[in-house]
Amino acid sequence: MSTATRSSYHHGDLKAALIEASEEIIRAEGVEGFTLRKAAKSAGVSPGAPSHHFSGTKGLLTAIAIRTFEKLGAELNTLPSSGIPAQDLRTQGLGYVKFAALHPGLFRLICRVDLIDFKDPNLMQAAFEAMASYEHAAAAYFGYEPPDPQKRIFRPYMASAMATAHGLAHMVIEGRPALLFETPDPIGTFIETALPSILLATWPD
């Protein structure tokens, strides 16, 4: 986007353009490569605009994290449910790992408790909604009532169900599939062949 468009931004457009530009930077270079200055330049706005509209880096990264949780939720909450708890939990786990593999930069961003505002109510809501089907599948598998959105208490079984997929997601984006498979696309091969058997070992029928 050229700087010539700068003056024509509406407030909402400008925020959207900054989010879009920032997301592209994070996809390409990771959150380590992100700066407000780069985002402003890429969106064609003044260097001060991101701070003005998002109260700094944390605000902008939190906005991107919210969008990322919405994307994750759009994936996970539309996965088919078989009614068989173990199979549904494996389906959710597979979806979670696939999302990380497709969007490693954005996945790493939503892990960064230090860089985004996890107390932001919109972020909390987006994170909770993203995992709604996952939480239901985990509750059914472990024999608990579905989680109550009003009571966000610590549930050991839920942390366990999350941790396994989270570990697999990190293993994948860390490049470990290349240690197992010498195919042109080790991550794809891992997800197609090894991952279902790992999830079956974790949550058997």
Added chain:
Amino acid sequence: MSTATRSSYHHGDLKAALIEASEEIIRAEGVEGFTLRKAAKSAGVSPGAPSHHFSGTKGLLTAIAIRTFEKLGAELNTLPSSGIPAQDLRTQGLGYVKFAALHPGLFRLICRVDLIDFKDPNLMQAAFEAMASYEHAAAAYFGYEPPDPQKRIFRPYMASAMATAHGLAHMVIEGRPALLFETPDPIGTFIETALPSILLATWPD
């Protein structure tokens, strides 16, 4: 260490001093903050010395990763065994997460398939030995024969047993315990109170 000591290094001392200095940098600043130049400066050797003695950054980081796996093995392989498979696996998982919490920079280093040479036979050996007790505990829990060091084949149950602790380790070093506990030391509180219940939900008796 001052540059005055430079000329007195024996070959092995110099390598050891570079490893020591590099490890300190990684502990303090993470692998993102590591450069060969910083390591050379901190060890008081010429800027070219690290490349000369370790064939570049990857060689030096691989040497540190080997040491880190040795440290991890020294922790995990000396943990008490109860003879009860589930309890032993939980003990190993707890040890793994504690290690990551104590050494986040070094833990992140041994995850970086892109930065260290995972095909290095010494690294492979150190990694395998570090997880020996863990692998035995997992095999016993899942009802398999203990893994054969000569046959390093892919075992879904082992990947599952690793993934859960790996996910928990990442969650801890990502700072998630602070979302659960508002204590002076959220990570310590999490490890003491929440982690045992998560591990029990994962690998019940």
